[in-house]
Amino acid sequence: MRAIKRIWNAIRNFMIIFSFIVNIILLVVLIVLGVLIFEIKSQVAQPLIGGLHSSFVGLDNATIDWTIPVRDELPISLQVPINQNTMILQPERTLNGAPLNQGETVVTLTRDVPLVLQGAFIQTGDLTLRNATVNLSLPQGTQLPVSLDMMVALNTEVPVELDVRAVIPLQETQLHDPVENLQLLFEPLTRALYNLPDGFDEVPSFVGDVVGGNGPDLMSADNEYTQNPWPGYSRTAGVGYEHFDETGPFGSFGTGIVTVGGIPVLDELIRPELYENNDTPQDRNERATQEMNSLGVEAQFFTGGLGARVSFAPAPLTQAVASQLVPADQSAATGGPESNSPSSTGNTTTAPIEDFGILPTPKNPDDE
Template identity: 50%
Template sequence: MRLLRALGTLFWRFMVIFSFIVNIILVVVLIALLLFIFEIKNQVAEPLVEGLHSSFVGLDQATIDWTIPVRDEIQVVLDIPLQTETIVRLTQPVPLQVNALIDLPGINAYNVNAAVNLELPAGLELPVALDLLVNVDQPLPVELDVRAVIPIQGTQLHDVAQNLRLQLEPLAIALNNLPNNFSEAGDLIGDVLRGERINLLEPNDYSIKPWPGYSITAGYGYELINEPVPPENVPLRTGIVPIGGMPFLDEQIRPDVYNAGGPFEINTAAINNLNAQGIPPQFYSGEIGSLIQLIPRVDSGTSPFDGQAQSVPGVEPTPPPSYDEGIITPEDENEG
């Protein structure tokens, strides 16, 4: 019994000493964190978060400017109908001999049949009407340098970059608005104690221009920037919005989205609208790339872009079109 009591006392003393040591360590760590909190904020957290956020902003604002050299040879086989009026110039004298009726009143001779020798001089211009078929059958060399200037914001990559940006934007702005030293921290605490409203998501110099620029230009000297795009090539606006980051922070960045019900409600309504217009989902759901890869394997007469509109929550989804991959099922063997 005394042994158990002694062991209990020893264990109790050990726990007291151990707890005391742990508390001292925690206090030291907290003091160190307090002493270096602004160094951690200014040298680690803020550069890391702002670096990621600004990179996504830069990705969204980037423009692809690339020249594609085209060097090829095309065999041209066609008949070109040529119907036109033109002027030709003689390059050398052209002798002519024509029969003519000549009147010679001096000898009282009329309508005398005679041969007349003429010569059309070189350089004489003559009007000519051409009506012929020009046969062309020869290789045509093609040498083109096609310059493509593609703003990312005009493609579906904009949605991806925008969603990545929204994940970090509240944190990046808030970190930039937090105090950088003890003096600024004291001012912030004073404002709070006076009852002033503190908005850590207030726009600042960083949020106004998070991306400084690029190391190379894009579109410089490109004369077709303002050239109108053919109407049939203009993509449709679906109305789908990025999901965004943490809702309670994202709402501060995009209040208009949440005033309209939030991303889920907006996207559901947008998909319903697209369904009503009969726009197949592969053109806005990200499936177009995989469908393009299937084009060589599609049976003739079947378009890889045929499909039903995307289903929405609560509605039975329409199965995607199936493509024959040459697999013979037992049912097919029985039918054969």
């Protein structure tokens, strides 16, 4: 019995000493955190959480501005009808001062053309000839108005050289929804962090406002960060683009689906209009999906399934292409084929890597 009592006393003493040591450590940690709390807030929490939120804001507001070079040859094989219904006459075209009729064009003789008229009737003065034969010669360079009616076979290749500028605001695409959802995950935290005191000198007034019922709303009060979360970009986009105001049947329209957001309790503080009358973003999205289905819009056009429909199978990797992918030093070390040597099949020659001529978007001189 005494042995059990001694063991119990030893365990009790150990627990007391251990608890005392743990409490001392926790007290030291709390004191250190209390002293460094604002340093941690400004040097760790705000750069980390605010940096993530700011990056998502910048991604959502970004615009792709790129020049796409189109270099190709279009094969054309057509039977082109040429007649008075297909010819367009310029109003100013005339022949010897007389305007041409619709469907007429002017041909020029490239050599002298003899004409023989049989059975001609000629009457001049007292001379009358019947069934006469007249020999004429139209000289080279004579211009004649003619009306063509023929089919012209057109078999050729038309070279196409275009530089197509694409200006695509990401906020106007489906990428906006997932990026906005990432923003909403961090926005309540960033608002709260930037609305809290930044130093011990601000704590008394902050506590006084809270106790007096005049404390700031951490979730809705604007601050310097929320007014400008993203500072800007290292290059411009859309400078000199002249088609922003053009409208047309671009094939995209709103669905009524809203981003789900982050933590519901915090999200309701940021977007209270979505939670009115016990509503939720999920409920709104279910109704919007039903509305799209009733309009006959397939789900793949607004749920992200379109990528599986238009996916392209990669081209097979041939020996010629594979040899181009091997770095020069590695190819020499392994005895691989060079760019101008025959491949292992002995039937093909590896062509040098093609320069596709992709042009960067012109920079604005003001950015330099």
